[in-house]
Amino acid sequence: MERHSGTVYxxxxxxxxxxxxxxxxxxxxxxxxxRALDRFQGRSQLSTWLYRIAYNAALMRLRKRRxxxxxxxxxRETEDGELMPPRQLVxxxxxxxxxxxxxxxxxxxxxxxxxxxxxxxxxxxxxDIEGLSxxxxxxxxxxxxxxxxxxxxxxxxxxxxxxxxxxxxxxxAVRPVVACTEVGS
Amino acid sequence: xxxxxxxxxxxxxxxxxLEAQLCAEIEQHMAGCGNCRVVVDTLSKTVSLYREYGxxxxxxxxxxxxxxxxxxxxxS
Numbered sequence: 001m002e003r004h005s006g007t008v009y010x011x012x013x014x015x016x017x018x019x020x021x022x023x024x025x026x027x028x029x030x031x032x033x034x035r036a037l038d039r040f041q042g043r044s045q046l047s048t049w050l051y052r053i054a055y056n057a058a059l060m061r062l063r064k065r066r067x068x069x070x071x072x073x074x075x076r077e078t079e080d081g082e083l084m085p086p087r088q089l090v091x092x093x094x095x096x097x098x099x100x101x102x103x104x105x106x107x108x109x110x111x112x113x114x115x116x117x118x119x120x121x122x123x124x125x126x127x128d129i130e131g132l133s134x135x136x137x138x139x140x141x142x143x144x145x146x147x148x149x150x151x152x153x154x155x156x157x158x159x160x161x162x163x164x165x166x167x168x169x170x171x172x173a174v175r176p177v178v179a180c181t182e183v184g185s
Numbered sequence: 186x187x188x189x190x191x192x193x194x195x196x197x198x199x200x201x202x203l204e205a206q207l208c209a210e211i212e213q214h215m216a217g218c219g220n221c222r223v224v225v226d227t228l229s230k231t232v233s234l235y236r237e238y239g240x241x242x243x244x245x246x247x248x249x250x251x252x253x254x255x256x257x258x259x260x261s
Binding site: 001005006009010013014019023026027030031034035083085086088089090091092093100106109113124125128129130131149152153156157159160163164 | 188189192193195196197220223224226227228230231232234235236238239240241242243244247248250251254255258259
């Protein structure tokens with residue numbers, strides 16, 4: 001339990017955007033797992049089985065909240081299904097650590113993640129934050145590996161846009177911003 | 186290779202999951218395209234920031250309550 005509660009909690013927290021509900025999901029997950037342990041057939045790892053229970057519990061709660069079903073429009077696809085070119089082309093990677101480590105910026109990281117559609121957020125949390133493999137993430141979320149990779153890429157691009165939007169003014173304060181054009185060639 | 190063509194492969198590129206040939210094409214493109222270089226660098230930094238700061242641990246009191254609830258469950 002010690003080993004997996006962190007991932008269960010973080011997945012629930014990021015999905016619900018609410019610490020109290022995340023704790024409720026955490027408890028529900030371990031109680032459900034405890035009750036169903038004799039039915040665990042070992043076809044998947046215990047960890048992915050647990051995370052799947054947690055994901056389903058969080059999803060049920062989101063549905064009860066009547067959160068509208070989200071499309072993947074956050075990924076900014078063109079009409080023919082291609083990814084839209086990035087809009088923000090400012091290089092903020094050299095900003096000082098004090099800014100990137102600040103409490104305010106940490107809040108922006110949380111807010112940017114929280115603003116993603118659930119379908120992208122859950123993939124990003126499991127894959128990039130919790131370090132599950134593509135195959136494990138796909139099992140937890142009931143997706144194909146290809147779909148998992150597509151969603152992860154869209155989540156990353158969307159977060160990059162949001163962070164760049166937030167950080168660009170800070171960069172302008174450090175040094176003048178070079179005029180940028182859209183990637184579109 | 187054009188900017189739009191490489192956009193869909195950037196996650197595989199930063200994860201090191203691309204085959205060498207495609208990797209080389211992306212690197213060749215980036216050598217002459219500052220905008221794509223910025224996208225790759227900021228995409229990579231975005232991922233590393235979340236890897237470092239995105240995990241929120243279970244609060245100690247929530248963990249205590251979880252143990253208490255499971256103890257009750259085990260008794261019932």
